[in-house]
Amino acid sequence: MQQTLQRSLDSKTRQRWNGRLGGLACALCALLPVAGWAGPNGIKIGVLTDMSGQYAAISGPGSVVAAQMAIDDFGGKVLGKPITLVSADHQNKADIGVAKAREWIDTQNVDMIADLVNSGVAIAVQKLGAEKHRITIVNGAGSTALTNKECSPFGVHYAYDTYAIAKGTATALAKQGLDSWFFLQADYAFGQALQSDAARIVTGLGGKVTGTVKHPFNTTDFASYLLQAQSSGAKVVGLANAGADFTNAVKQAREFGLKQTIAGLLVFDTDIKALGLATAQGMKFTTAYTWELNAETEAFGKRFLAKHNAMPTMSQAGVYSSTMMYLNAVKAANSDDAEAVMKKMRELTVNDFFAKNGKLRPDGRFVHDMYLVEVKSPAESRSNWDQLKLVATIPGDQAFMPLAESTCPLIHK
Numbered sequence: 001m002q003q004t005l006q007r008s009l010d011s012k013t014r015q016r017w018n019g020r021l022g023g024l025a026c027a028l029c030a031l032l033p034v035a036g037w038a039g040p041n042g043i044k045i046g047v048l049t050d051m052s053g054q055y056a057a058i059s060g061p062g063s064v065v066a067a068q069m070a071i072d073d074f075g076g077k078v079l080g081k082p083i084t085l086v087s088a089d090h091q092n093k094a095d096i097g098v099a100k101a102r103e104w105i106d107t108q109n110v111d112m113i114a115d116l117v118n119s120g121v122a123i124a125v126q127k128l129g130a131e132k133h134r135i136t137i138v139n140g141a142g143s144t145a146l147t148n149k150e151c152s153p154f155g156v157h158y159a160y161d162t163y164a165i166a167k168g169t170a171t172a173l174a175k176q177g178l179d180s181w182f183f184l185q186a187d188y189a190f191g192q193a194l195q196s197d198a199a200r201i202v203t204g205l206g207g208k209v210t211g212t213v214k215h216p217f218n219t220t221d222f223a224s225y226l227l228q229a230q231s232s233g234a235k236v237v238g239l240a241n242a243g244a245d246f247t248n249a250v251k252q253a254r255e256f257g258l259k260q261t262i263a264g265l266l267v268f269d270t271d272i273k274a275l276g277l278a279t280a281q282g283m284k285f286t287t288a289y290t291w292e293l294n295a296e297t298e299a300f301g302k303r304f305l306a307k308h309n310a311m312p313t314m315s316q317a318g319v320y321s322s323t324m325m326y327l328n329a330v331k332a333a334n335s336d337d338a339e340a341v342m343k344k345m346r347e348l349t350v351n352d353f354f355a356k357n358g359k360l361r362p363d364g365r366f367v368h369d370m371y372l373v374e375v376k377s378p379a380e381s382r383s384n385w386d387q388l389k390l391v392a393t394i395p396g397d398q399a400f401m402p403l404a405e406s407t408c409p410l411i412h413k
Helices: 002-031 060-074 094-108 119-132 162-174 189-204 223-231 243-256 269-275 295-308 314-333 338-347
Strands: 043-049 081-089 112-115 135-138 155-157 180-186 208-215 236-240 261-264 284-287 370-375 388-394
Touching (some): 094 119, 119 189, 135 338, 162 189, 162 284
Parallel strands (some): 043 081, 236 261
């Protein structure tokens, strides 16, 4: 009886003390400032890109510079924790890219992986991001598969894609009566997507495709491919490639004396610089950004030039803009949880030098205006990087593949 009474008293005493301690804890919590949650080491962003290969000029070290500029402009901290940046060279190999991304996620707690030039690498790393619940933001790669069959709840395709750049250029040339095409296609995921999208748009406009020839990645001799293009009888030779493949094909076409119109389907400011205005003048192409559009794009371009000794490409400008969007979403979500941040990214509207009224769709496609530009002649150029003139602005809802045509499983559940 006495033991039972003692146990009852002990129990009541514990309850009183637990209640007092709980009340004290709540009182202390009320005195603390409310802060968002981030990992113990803050937010970590990884730029995974081609640092030394043929895409290094269009993404590469410049994308690292752009991401760091965004972090610095944001203030270097979010949710009271530091924002740090890591970078690596994927060497244009999907297995190397996935291995590095997995290491970053598993051992360094990287929250977001950016750039991802090269479609094969981008698709593979985006799949890993879906598995690991990590956000991937693609600016360097173009394949529309990223927002179609390979879409991810944590994947963002930001700057451009093969549909948008093909549509803008093919539509402009069709208006000039240039309605028959022969394609030189880089033989990997990006080239296949670009050729397929361009061919579909050409035929949809009433044109025809007379043939396609595939060339290996990083080709140096285009003679046999250009002979096939010449004999095809097509009015347009469409270059479904990029980087050094594109510039080598254009140079050799000029040397070869090719009379057909050459259409670059993915062209960057740095490509025009490498070709020179005398070689590239008159070429029309579609882009998401050039520093010559307006005062805002010029201001960013000059800041970037001072740090990188080159004007930014649309990929590098996209890295800056999308990094800012990501950090603003972390702040708005009050957390670095990937699902919470993605939810905020879809709610935000981007208005900066890169995009006006830019919105992220459920399939991961970031929709914004695109621009049809023309390469200036040497006589029209006023300065070292004065290369392009605006021909037309293509509204985002017209530039990108309609959501109704997307095959992304996320929107067809």
